[in-house]
Amino acid sequence: MAISLTVNGTSYSVDVPSEMPLLWVIRDIIGLTGTKYGCGIGKCGNCRVHIDGVAKDSCLLPVGDVRGAVTTIEGLSANGDHPLQKAWAKHVVPQCGYCQPGQIMQAAYLLSENPKPTDEDIDASMDDIICRCGTYTRIRSAIKTAAEEMS
Amino acid sequence: MNTIMNMRRRNLRKGVAGRIRLSNMSRRHFLMGAAGTGGFVLGLTLFPIQKNPAAAAGGVFEPSVFLSIAKDGTTTIMCHRSEMGQGIRTGLPIVLADELEADLSRCVIVQAEGDAKYGDQYTDGSHSIVEFYDQMRELGAAGRQMLEQAAAQQWGVAQSECKAQNHKVVHQPTGKSLDFGDLAATAATLEVPAADTLRLKDSKDFRYVGKDTPIVDLKDINQGSATYTIDITMPGMKYASVERCPVTLGKVKSYDASEALKVPGVEAVVEIPPFSLPVVYNALGGIAVVASNTWAAMEGRKKLKITWDYGENAGYESRAYRKSLEESARNKGDVWREEGDVNAAFGSAHRILEAEYYSPLLVHVPMEPPGAVAHVQGDKCLxxxxxxxxxxxxxxxxxAIGLDSANVESRMPLLGGAFGRKSKPDFAAEAAVCSKEVGAPVKVTWTREDDVRNGFYHSDCAQHVKAALDANGKVTAWEHRSAFPTINWLWDAAENRxxxxxxDFGLSDLPYDIPNISIEGCEAPVHVRVGWLRSVHNIFHAFAIGSFADEIAYARGRDPVDNLLDLIGPARIIDLSGNPEEYFNYMFGIDKYPIDTGRLIKVVKEAAKMSKWGRSLPSRHGLGIMAHRSFLTYVATVVEVAVADDGTISIPNVYMAVDCGLAVNTDRVRSQMEGATIYGMSAACYGEITAKAGRIQQHNFNDYHVVRMSDCPRDIHVHILQNLDAPPGGVGEPGVPPFAPALYNAVFAATGKRLRSLPLQNHDLSI
Structure with missing residues (x-):
């Protein structure tokens, strides 16, 4: 049965089992590969997307249960100029870069909820997203830079 | 004994085996009437002189292209190394661009495929910059001189009056200039200058080298458009997930795929043949489920019914194995370095200190799990x-599929982390077998559970260390026995020492000024695939050496930094020429890269200064230090730890002083040190793989924990002791080894608890 969903403002109708996780629908069926697989059990946050602005792990979310518009890293900004993306560039946050879409999507959710996060707020909010390269200290700095620009 | 070294040497040297010479590719093509575009193409021509001296003497042989300049000035630089987060797609190109006097904003970096024509592409052992710094400079210098010569020809002036500056050649007397693009066609017709006429830039004139340069993939990564293997798609591509035996060396006895084939989207089941010993990099074997999407393949795989022959390792159990390692390390092993007479020194010692250290198996868990996409068509494969x-x-x-290597095109997009796991491309063979079988492109993606369960593990290790002190507290002997499963086993299943x-990874090169030394390796049978992980055996050797040095400090009532400086002794070059086997020195010449304790002393002093060593700290806070040379680079790390009453630790600060000789891209050197500290911290605090009945007991990030944001040190301070004229050392790995001992020493300073096994989470630090 075809399932309708909106991703980055575009409507899609996908003919997949309703229990297929959103992650694989986005990646393999729709073909947007910015959202990454990292663990499949909601423990690394590399697959994080927004559903109506709220950050969710797409690897655990059956596509049939998606209620709301999906935003992936490709849809966060028109030209990669979201304040977080600019701050990520300024601090040269990424190393391998693989987890960074998940990091940026979670950070965007954090700032939408809490425009002036403290270090403790950042730690609590970003704790779900694993970076094996160890870019955490730069992520903290970049979130603060973006928060300043957005205020 | 040297199987692996030879194997790695083969990997490193494959197809190179000699000197590298420059060639003007475009001139060759021009002379052959094939230039066409009028661009300027400069390559390295490889002469495998040891393999084929006749061909070398005869002229150009299988040339390769590293640099080209188009008529619009666009400069294309090939990156032949794998990019896995270390920044090499930026690091080597800026060396070339700087020497060429190119404007980096007009350079395009293109990823090369895997081919011996590029020389060494084995991106491992922190050696990309070490090995290619000089060659990229020479290539850039040759290009610059040819562009200057081209300008001189076009203007009809002396070449000495023409100087390349930021993508132009300027006629110095008049100030007129021509863009590199305007000179490409002429340069394409010129002879390459002889090696002894190349003029390298003075380091004070470096435009990019020795400074901060943002990585070339920054924008793509931040927008989610960077491409990793897991993102590759091809028309008609299928997706596969492979069930492998949970016990190392186990094989499929029989299987029933009927239920798997009923899962919607599942299209085929492919048997990956079992390997035969030695393991090398071959696919483990198993059953692949091929489907129209990744999820269907994973779901289908869950329905497989497989009966395994678990084989000889079904009784492997980590706790019992640890005891056997510890027992092995208590007995004399193969002596790989001997100075003086340790037994005599122990006989006359005023005091003897003895301790045992243990570290468990680790697994790499790069965020992008292992994976590959293969397309077999007839006798060719991409x-x-x-x-x-x-x-x-x-x-x-x-x-794996019975083709000639020449018919396989091997490409590597960005790697989503690697850490040594992806040196072993067993997963590429799996994709090729599946593609050949189903007649379509196939993407194999390992699940995280596969990655944890079927890895190439960092060896577990038991060490027994013993020191003699004389009546004045001077250390007179150091005996160090290290037992761990050998990586040589990958190439020879009979290897067990x-x-x-x-x-040589951080033990035989013990940099302490002690007259009697015995360094020994002890027997350890192998029950899982072992393989190098970022910093390799330096991790556990630095852990034991750094911890034991700290124990000596307290035993003789000395401040740990003073103690460390006393152990290192005077600045000198350590001579290991008496070792029974030539010291490995990370495969680079000991004359160019000696073991220089003067550099170790400098990083110790710098890190101590950065941390304000000796300052008063709150209760249950502590500072710990370790300094270690690995991969030709010297790093000292001071960890500041705070231990809460309930035993939880936090790390307000880490201070790192690094002497890697020349630091090419200083921002990436800092980021590698930051990342190495986090990687070392994951190992020190959480890392532990265990086996029961031959099966790895961990699964995923739920039970194989790694450092997360809330664990992360508040600040990691990195100071680079820059030396623009020194040969560059390795950068990706040397930041890891000092972390664990520095942390443990800090924990001792904070709590008085001396811990001797990794990871920290196994110890109770509550009051």
Missing amino acids: VWSSTQDPQSARDVVAE PGAWEI
């Missing part, structure tokens, strides 16, 4: 893999 070793990927694929080259 394979994309997340590999640090594209030439081995090519060979492994060729062997550490090789000399493995003891």
Whole structure:
């Protein structure tokens, strides 16, 4: 049965089992590969997307249960100029870069909820997203830079 | 004894085996009437003189292209190394661009495929910059001189009056200039200058080298458009997930795929043949489920019914194995370094200190799990893999499906982390076998559970260390026995003792000024695939050495930094020429890269200064230090720890002083040190893989914990002791080893608890 969903403002109708996780629908069926697989059990946050602005792990979310518009890293900004993306560039946050879409999507959710996060707020909010390269200290700095620009 | 060293040497040297010479590719093509575009193409021409002296003497042989300049000035630089987060797609190109006097904003970096024509592509052992710094400079210098010569020709002036500056050549007397693009066609017709006429830039004139340069993939990464192997798609591509035996060396006895084939989207089941010993990089074997999407493949795989022959390792159990390692390390092993007479020194000692250290198996868990996309068509195969070793990927694929390596095109997009796991391209063979069987392109993606359960593990290790002190507290002897499963086993299943080259990873080069030294490797049978992980055996050797040095400090009532400086002794070059096997020195010449304790002393002093060593700290806070040379680079790390009453730790600060000789891209050197500290912290605090009944007991990030944001040190301060004129050392790995001992020493300073096994989470630090 075809399932309708909106991703980055575009409507899609996908003919997949309703229990297929959103992650694989986005990646393999729709073909947007910015959202990454990292663990499949909601423990690394590399697959994080927004559903109506709220950050969710797409690897655990059956596509049939998606209620709301999906935003992936490709849809966060028109030209990669979201304040977080600019701050990520300024601090040269990424190393391998693989987890960074998940990091940026979670950070965007954090700032939408809490425009002036403290270090403790950042730690609590970003704790779900694993970076094996160890870019955490730069992520903290970049979130603060973006928060300043957005205020 | 040297199987692995030879193997790695083969990997490193494959197809190179000699000197590298420059050639003007475009001139060759021009002379052959094939230039066409009028661009300027400069390559390295490789002469495998040891393999084929006749061909070398005869002229150009299989040339390769590293640099080209188009008529619009666009400068294309090939990156032949795997990018896995270390920044090499920026690091080597800026060396070339700087020497060329190119404007980096007009350069395009193109990823090369895996092919011996590029020389060494084995991106491992922190050696990309070490090995290619001089060659990229020479290439850039040759290009610059040819562009200057081209300008001189076009203007009809002396070449000495023409100087390349930021993508132009300027006629110095008049100030007129021509863009590199305007000179490309003329330069394409010129002879390459002889090696002895190349004029390298003075380091004070470096435009990019020795400074901060943002990585070239920054924008793509931040927008989610960077491409990793897992993102590769091809028309008609299928997706596969492979069930492998949970016990190392186990094989499929029988299987029933009927239920798997009923899962919607599942299209085929492919048997990956079992390997035969030695393991090398071959696919483990198993059953692949091939489907129209990744999820269907994973779901179908869950329905497989497989009966396994678990084989000889079904009784492997980590707790019992640890005891056997510890017992082994209590007995004399193969002596790989001997100075003086330790037994005599112990006989006359005023005091003897003795301790045992243990560290468990680790697994790499790069965020992008292992994976590959292969497309077999007739007798040809195109394979994309997340590999640090594209030439081995090519060979492994060729062997798995019975093709000539020359018919396999091996490509590597960005790697989503690697850490040594992706030097072993077993997964590329799996994709090729599936593609050949189903007649379509196939992407194999390892699940995280596969990655944890079927890895190439960092060896577990038991060490027994013993020191003699005289009546004045001077250390007169150091005996160090290290027992761990050998990586040599990958190439020879009969191997069960550490090789000399493995003891050279941070142990046989013990940099302490002690007259009597015995360094030994002890027997340890192998029950899982072992393989190098970022910093390799330096991790556990630095842990034991750094911890024991700290124990000596307290035993003789000395401040740990003073103690460390006393142990290191005077600035000098350590001579290991008396070792029974030539010291490995990370495969680079000991004359160019000696073991220089003067550099170690400098990083110790710098890190101590950065941390304000000796300052008063709150209760249950502590500072700990360790300094270690690895991969030709010297790093001292001071960790500041705070231990809460309930035993939880936090790390307000880490201070790192690094002397890597020349630091090419200073921002990436800092980021590698930051990342190495986090990687070392994951190992020190959480890392532990265990086996029961031969099966790995951990699964995923739920039970194999790694450092997260809330664990992360508040600040990691990195100071680079820059030396623009020194040969560059390795950068990716040397930041890891000092962390664990520095942390443990800090914990001792904070709590008085001396812990001797990794990871920290196994210890109770509550009051």
